[in-house]
Amino acid sequence: MSSQRIPRVxxxxxxxxxxxxxxxQVVPLLSNKGYKVGIVSNDVVSKEDAERMRRNLATEKxxxxxxxxxxxxxxxxxxxxxxxxPSINLSVVEEMESKHxxxxxxxxxxxxxxxxTTFSPALADYFIYxxxxxxxxxxxRKRGLGIENCDLLVINKIDIAPYVGADLKIMERDAKxxxxxxxxxxxxxxxxxxxxxxxxxxIRDVLFESPPKTLVKS
Amino acid sequence: MSTEINLEDLSFLQxxxxxxxxxxxxxxxxxxxxxxTKKLKPNxxxxxxxxxxxxxxxxxxxxxxxxxxxxIKKSDLHGLIDADQTLSSMRIIEAVRNASIRSGIQLLKCxxxxxxQNVILEGYLKVVKNGEASGIxxxxxxxxxxxxDIPKLKAGLMLLYGFTVSVIGAALRLGVIQHFDAQVIIxxxxxxxxxxxxxxxxxxxxxxxxxAPGIDILQIKHEQMDSKRFIT
Numbered sequence: 031m032s033s034q035r036i037p038r039v040x041x042x043x044x045x046x047x048x049x050x051x052x053x054x055q056v057v058p059l060l061s062n063k064g065y066k067v068g069i070v071s072n073d074v075v076s077k078e079d080a081e082r083m084r085r086n087l088a089t090e091k092x093x094x095x096x097x098x099x100x101x102x103x104x105x106x107x108x109x110x111x112x113x114x115x116p117s118i119n120l121s122v123v124e125e126m127e128s129k130h131x132x133x134x135x136x137x138x139x140x141x142x143x144x145x146x147t148t149f150s151p152a153l154a155d156y157f158i159y160x161x162x163x164x165x166x167x168x169x170x171r172k173r174g175l176g177i178e179n180c181d182l183l184v185i186n187k188i189d190i191a192p193y194v195g196a197d198l199k200i201m202e203r204d205a206k207x208x209x210x211x212x213x214x215x216x217x218x219x220x221x222x223x224x225x226x227x228x229x230x231x232x233i234r235d236v237l238f239e240s241p242p243k244t245l246v247k248s
Numbered sequence: 249m250s251t252e253i254n255l256e257d258l259s260f261l262q263x264x265x266x267x268x269x270x271x272x273x274x275x276x277x278x279x280x281x282x283x284x285t286k287k288l289k290p291n292x293x294x295x296x297x298x299x300x301x302x303x304x305x306x307x308x309x310x311x312x313x314x315x316x317x318x319x320i321k322k323s324d325l326h327g328l329i330d331a332d333q334t335l336s337s338m339r340i341i342e343a344v345r346n347a348s349i350r351s352g353i354q355l356l357k358c359x360x361x362x363x364x365q366n367v368i369l370e371g372y373l374k375v376v377k378n379g380e381a382s383g384i385x386x387x388x389x390x391x392x393x394x395x396x397d398i399p400k401l402k403a404g405l406m407l408l409y410g411f412t413v414s415v416i417g418a419a420l421r422l423g424v425i426q427h428f429d430a431q432v433i434i435x436x437x438x439x440x441x442x443x444x445x446x447x448x449x450x451x452x453x454x455x456x457x458x459x460a461p462g463i464d465i466l467q468i469k470h471e472q473m474d475s476k477r478f479i480t
Binding site: 074075078118 | 267269270275347358418475478479
């Protein structure tokens with residue numbers, strides 16, 4: 031059972047929008063700064079995302095122990111698992127907190143879902159919603175709870191916008207209207223463009239500029 | 249037919265409601281593995297749940313719930329821990345055991361957010377926290393039901409009904425039955441649920457048993473599947 035709550039970042043978005051890739055890009059930058067991260071990945075059908083992150087971030091890059099990437103099955107209800115009934119996710123996160131109290135944050139990836147996804151505040155302290163340009167430049171103005179309410183909206187795959195007829199200026203204009211003062215960032219998770227800005231938001235808004243726990247203790 | 253209504257009735261509805269957070273929707277109890285081996289029909293779902301109720305959930309889970317109630321009546325925390333440990337040791341499939349424990353602990357935490365200063369609820373949470381008990385779902389469910397003044401027999405009904413609905417919900421999400429089928433199966437299983445509760449709720453802990461090797465093998469197969477939607 032849980033000891034002390036570690037800051038938690040939830041990442042939600044449609045299937046194929048780049049949730050896993052975003053985490054794979056963000057975690058190395060956080061690790062370079064000394065932050066220790068755990069990951070809980072909710073897959074809708076397979077364990078592929080959790081296994082890929084475990085291989086890429088833990089086995090190959092050695093950025094975390096393999097046991098710190100945990101896959102969770104959601105019974106075909108990805109939104110329920112992070113909002114209406116986050117019991118299983120809470121349980122896994124609390125176990126991680128009690129076994130690894132040195133972690134600076136825990137990332138929880140939702141299974142791919144639709145634009146109504148949000149995270150229960152009991153589960154995530156900060157909510158990133160990620161969409162990509164292949165859904166068309168109408169995506170931000172379609173609104174939806176995820177796009178409107180998330181703490182940070184990430185718009186991915188900007189490199190292919192010209193090939194799918196998506197106008198980034200329209201997306202920027204609409205995102206400003208829909209989100210008011212809340213932030214949004216254009217990224218290309220393939221190349222890493224825009225990722226450092228995501229990391230800056232995390233350090234400022236989730237960690238409140240706190241240094242890594244391990245540095246403070248040593 | 250009784251014309252009285254009270255707060256316990258509402259607590260009964262609250263705990264039995266699928267809105268109540270327990271994580272049970274993420275378990276198919278082996279149905280997902282079975283769905284990969286054959287084209288399932290409503291009768292198959294009904295048959296699987298029937299075996300569960302008579303051979304596993306009835307004589308083990310319901311018996312654990314009944315013994316938990318009896319221990320609580322005697323303010324016997326050790327008896328409660330016994331029921332917890334006996335049932336945990338019977339759950340031989342790790343994924344099934346872990347899912348049950350996770351659901352049980354979250355159920356307790358949720359109930360303790362609105363039931364305050366309850367000695368048994370707090371005491372059980374404490375022994376779960378220090379590792380003396382696991383928090384396995386049927387025992388946690390009994391503690392939660394008792395703390396809401398729900399009578400033992402009704403708690404037994406809720407436990408077995410909740411299990412039945414969780415498997416049927418999984419069948420719906422797997423696309424193997426449609427929503428009318430689901431209600432027909434629930435209706436057909438009512439006598440089996442009732443009989444399992446009556447037969448097992450007063451069984452002593454020493455008489456707790458389960459024997460459903462086919463289901464255990466199904467759960468083992470599910471545990472080893474690479475691609476799956478459900479925890480069990």
